[in-house]
Amino acid sequence: WYWSYEYSDFKNIEFDSYMIPTNDMNKYNFRLLDVDNRIVVPFNSQIRMLVTAADVLHSWTIPSLSVK
Secondary structure, three states: EEEEEEOOOOOOEEEEEOOOHHHHHHOOOOOOOOOOOOOOOOOOOOOOOOOOOOOOOOOOOOOHHHHH
């Protein structure tokens, strides 16, 4: 699985974030949660988050912020 991100309110930055396969993980990765390109949330500013899906809406989480 993967997620696509856009920072359209700041700069036109877009990137995809793919899950790290179990075989490629190290001891600091979260199994089935960690990705190759982590999202960075802007500091000290309001953010707007829109979540869409092509087929069904899957779970999206930020473990360090306790958001799911």
